[in-house]
Amino acid sequence: DITPWSSFYDAVSQDFKSESLNCFSVIKAVWDVLDYRGSNDSGLLELSKTFRACKTVRFPSSLSNWLWTAFTYTAMVDYPTPANFMMNLPAYPVKEMCKIIDSFPVGADVVEKAFTAASLYYNYTGDQKCFEMEGGDDPHGLSGWGWQACTEMVMPMTVSNESMFPPSGFSYEEKSEGCFASYEVRPRMNWITTEYGGHVSFLSDFLMFTSEPS
Template sequence: MLAAWMRLKYPHLTVGALASSAPILQFENIVPPDTFYNIVSNDFKRESTSCFDTIKKSWGEVEAEGRKDNGLSLLTKTFHFCRELKSTGDLIDWLESAYSYLAMVDYPYPSSFMMPLPGHPIREVCRKIDDSPEGSSVLERIFAGVSIYYNYTGTASCFELDDDPHGLDGWNWQACTEMVMPMSSDKETSMFPPYDFHYSDYEQDCWRTFSVLPRPRWVTTEFGGHDIRTALRTFGSNMIFSNGLLDPWSGGSVLQNVSDTITALVTEEGAHHIDLRPSTPGDPDWLIQQRATEIKLIRGWIDDYSRAKHQKSTFNM
């Protein structure tokens, strides 16, 4: 996002911008608020409908287990937490985070961007869920699957719920000040628990957590977003919006060419900013071609700028 916004705000300082996985439309309901979680859900469903169904069913199982007299203790044991669960909500957040990040990093090769993971990690998660031993409960299947994300190396003996390996406190602060992204989960299309976005609840949570009030219209006021095609076509140039459709953030990005100089590169099998990651021997052909296209476009921008800069012009004052 920052690359696209910087090019728009400071065209005299930037020759062009490669905005990879940039959800510049994820604000003020410019895209439907259920877009993000629908994409995550579809990523799992494309690997296994039974995996999708098991995850969708698991939320009710978590709540039912938690209502038992010793339910939180049972859940703590099932999911190998280091400390006693205080609520089922904490477990649900832990699981939701894993599924969302898995969709972001569903790369075709092993990576350690968020956590050490195998190639096609969602496929491996679903394999664990679907191939659990006969008689395994829904929650035992879920734990087997989510362990691919949280413990692929097998070195963790238990899990800390308050651990923040991704530095999310910084992002949460941004989300409570400038980056207000409405998100919801549809009960029909999503594998996540259904819920609607209510700004008043969001505002209260931000105040309770950080003692700040969000500015939900700051991004669209500062950088635009509504009628983005007209804005980009009129004021923008030399921009690439690259997106992989497995990445849940792709739903809030620009997925079609806007002009001759504002290009959308979309790959069906790509995940979160995979084109910006280091090349590997396992890079598929489509990724190699995508990077080559980006380099060609960027070289063209630089060449055009250099020619214009060195061209002698005469001005009549």
């Protein structure tokens, strides 16, 4: 309980919201639309075309994860100068994403807006003809984060109702089962505070030791 569990996604959401309330609202609305349209094969086929997927996607969650990654990582590298730390991106990429969303006419499809904005992250250079939504490569080795999060850095993360992402909770038990299923290890939930410490008593800053006069 050192840091509020929803802090990360609250901060990401605020980054977009501070640029444009409309941008924030479009992203917040797209998740339910994806689930609804992707609930059958014909819907997934149409969504695959909209997202320019290299192959027809099998699960709507693949599209949600694609968008989620784009918006989250862009906020993490929202630098004031062009950079290629994660992907090739312009300066202030969150601002640029929101400009894309805000440029659409009133009544435009929310999925098209979100996809076009997310494409800035994946295809700012314009050289991608299609996108791998499922089973793509991992050029930055990000899959290693799963192992690290299961063995060292157990970071409870939730999504609040105020976020632009779908609300979600955190269960230590589910985390443990997921880690065991993937890596046959179980996380040590208190390892960080045991190793590095946690809360420090306010009173400890004011301790003063005295001795009795002889």
